[in-house]
Amino acid sequence: MxxxxxxxxxxxxxxxxxxxxxxxxxxxxxxxxxxxxxxxxxxxxxxxxxxxxxHPKVVKAVQDQAAKYMHLMVYGEIIQGPQVKLAEKISALLPPSLNNIYFVNSGSEAIEGALKLSKRYTRRSEIISFNNAYHGSTTGALSIIGSEKYKNAFRPLTPMTTSIRFNNTDDFKYITNKTAAVFIEPIQGEAGIILPEKNYLKKLREKCTETGTLLVFDEVQSGFGRTGKMFAFEHYDVVPDILICAKGMGGGMPIGAFISSKEIMSTLMESPILGHITTFGGHPVSCAASLACIEVIEEExxxxxxxxxxxxxxxxxxxxxxxxxxxxxxxxxxxxxxxxxxxxxxxxxxxxxxxxxxxxxxxxxxxxxxxxxxxxxxxxxxxxxxxxxxxx
Ligand SMILES: Cc1ncc(COP(=O)(O)O)c(C=O)c1O
Incomplete structure (x- = not known):
């Protein structure tokens, strides 16, 4: 055949x-x-x-790391050079409050982690997202995408999720002190590249701060230079509480991350311990590729x-x-x-x-x-x- x-x-x-x-x-x-x-x-x-x-630099990083060691142990136990160097590098690219990184394998997985983190940190259950948003295909991520067509066949999905209209501040009334997090692509991708209107993200940030809701930016498509800044949110002078990355992060290798402050992230450490774990998250070969990819963006x-x-x-x-x-x-x-x-x-x-x-x-x-x-x-x-x- x-x-x-x-x-x-x-x-x-x-x-x-x-x-x-x-x-x-x-x-x-x-x-x-x-x-x-x-x-x-x-x-x-x-x-x-x-x-x-x-890219030759990414290929070399992959080859070199693959020859040293590949998978050693589930995420979070062993100190691995490529992982810690990448985490340090990404933190340096971000505002000081985004200084703690959880590595996963894909965008959907990063969304799943952020859903759990925002519920765990706020001790709330409601999640708000947007019409025509895409966040992935796993069931948590699917629950917050903005398309009934894609969701309906797989119900029941995660309860207490609401989709609101992008670029419509009237819908901010749905964000309350019961909302754990608002998940948004700062520039919507699968909706057909929809830019936020002037000050829209700032107003959203204010509403989230006012209600104690975490603001989560999904930059799976828009991150790592795509819009002319390392991250799209830099165009809008707004800092999220959690940042989601994947896709362009790995220079062609599979990797994703959810990134937050040490304070927020540390809630995943206890009650229960090992509340979020992954076997391959932050794979050393993918981390080496990601580090090389960032260096290429900078050096070139x-x-x-x-x-x-x-x-x-x-x-x-x-x-x-x-x-x-x-x-x-x-x-x-x-x-x-x-x-x-x-x-x-x-x-x-x-x-x-x-x-x-x-x-x-x-x-x-x-x-x-x-x-x-x-x-x-x-x-x-x-x-x-x-x-x-x-x-x-
Ligand atoms: C904005 C956004 N978030 C999340 C995802 C899911 O990423 P993955 O396919 O790596 O699970 C995608 C995938 O296209 C995406 O565009």
């Missing part, structure tokens, strides 16, 4: 229409298909490959050019069929008049050798989230292919 047949026969499928493109190699912004076709990657595996595919000064790259996309992607371009940095959505147009353009883009996608909760918009290392020439080539796809 060839790999396509094996894929369809033995791999659990998530939809009836998987892309079925076989990739043999990926380097920088280019995916090399098995049949000799090349694709410019405009989505980074959904905001993962921020430093490009197989990748954040410096992000707004120029955004401007180039905006300048080149002009066509009567494009209704608008939303977003910040290399976290963009190109909106068409309908789902049908978007799907046709997506299909044609793949034919033309540019890898794009739509959003879970916004199928009229095309996703643009390339590696931050993308060059001007690659942006020009990709935009030409997108415009050709639209014409076709």
């Amino acid at each position: 060839n790999n396509r047949r094996l894929f369809l026969e033995y791999l659990a499928q998530t939809s009836p229409f998987p892309l079925q493109i076989e990739i043999e190699k990926a380097q920088g912004c280019i995916l090399y298909g098995a049949e000799g076709k090349e694709y410019i990657d405009l989505i980074s595996g959904i905001s993962v490959s921020n430093v490009g595919h197989c 000064r990748l954040l410096k050019d992000i707004s120029d790259k955004e401007a180039l996309f905006r300048k080149l992607l002009v066509h009567p069929k494009i209704k608008s371009i939303r977003g910040k940095g290399l976290f963009l959505a190109v909106e068409f008049a309908s789902r049908d147009i978007n799907f046709a353009v997506n299909h044609q883009c793949l034919e033309n050798g540019v890898f794009v996608d739509w959003f879970l909760f916004n199928d009229k918009s095309l996703r643009i989230a390339p590696p931050l290392t993308i060059t001007a020439a690659e942006i020009e080539a990709a935009c030409e292919k997108i415009l050709m796809a639209i014409e076709k």
Whole structure:
């Protein structure tokens, strides 16, 4: 059987229409298909490959660490160099109150940890999140996503969760002194890249402080440079109580984290002890990759050019069929008049050798989230292919 047949026969499928493109190699912004076709990657595996595919520094960090030791013991017991160095590095990037890190393996897991932490710390049960928010597929995370369509088949889910409207301060009335936490993507991703209105996050911060509610920022997509700052919340002068990271954090390796203050985090240590544990969380190879990834962002000064790259996309992607371009940095959505147009353009883009996608909760918009290392020439080539796809 060839790999396509094996894929369809033995791999659990998530939809009836998987892309079925076989990739043999990926380097920088280019995916090399098995049949000799090349694709410019405009989505980074959904905001993962921020430093490009197989960055040599990340590859070396992985190889070096894998040769020293891999898994030793469940998280939290043994001192592992890559883990502690990464924790120190991330703390230094963040405001002083975000100085304590719990490493996990994925975004969903980080959300699960934060749900437990916020309940444990506040001793409250209610959780508020937002319409069209995406936080993951595990049952806790699923309970707080903002889509009935995705939740309904799996009920009952976690009780006492409420979805409110993004960018609507009237709905802050639902945040009370019974609310443990508000989970929000400071820039909504799967909703189709929705930016917060001016001062919206500040007002939300005030409401949370007033009611003793923890404010949790999910930066699984927007973190690690995607918007031109290391974390999107830095654009808005608001500090959360808990920060969630994953995806771009690992330079292509699986890792996630929930980050808070030592005071809040220390409640997970007792009553019960071992109240949140993980076997592979903070895997040393993933931590080494993550540290290398942050060093690449810094050493190659990748954040410096992000707004120029955004401007180039905006300048080149002009066509009567494009209704608008939303977003910040290399976290963009190109909106068409309908789902049908978007799907046709997506299909044609793949034919033309540019890898794009739509959003879970916004199928009229095309996703643009390339590696931050993308060059001007690659942006020009990709935009030409997108415009050709639209014409076709
Ligand atoms: C904002 C956000 N939070 C959480 C998650 C879940 O992350 P993971 O797929 O690593 O579990 C995602 C995944 O797309 C996401 O976009």
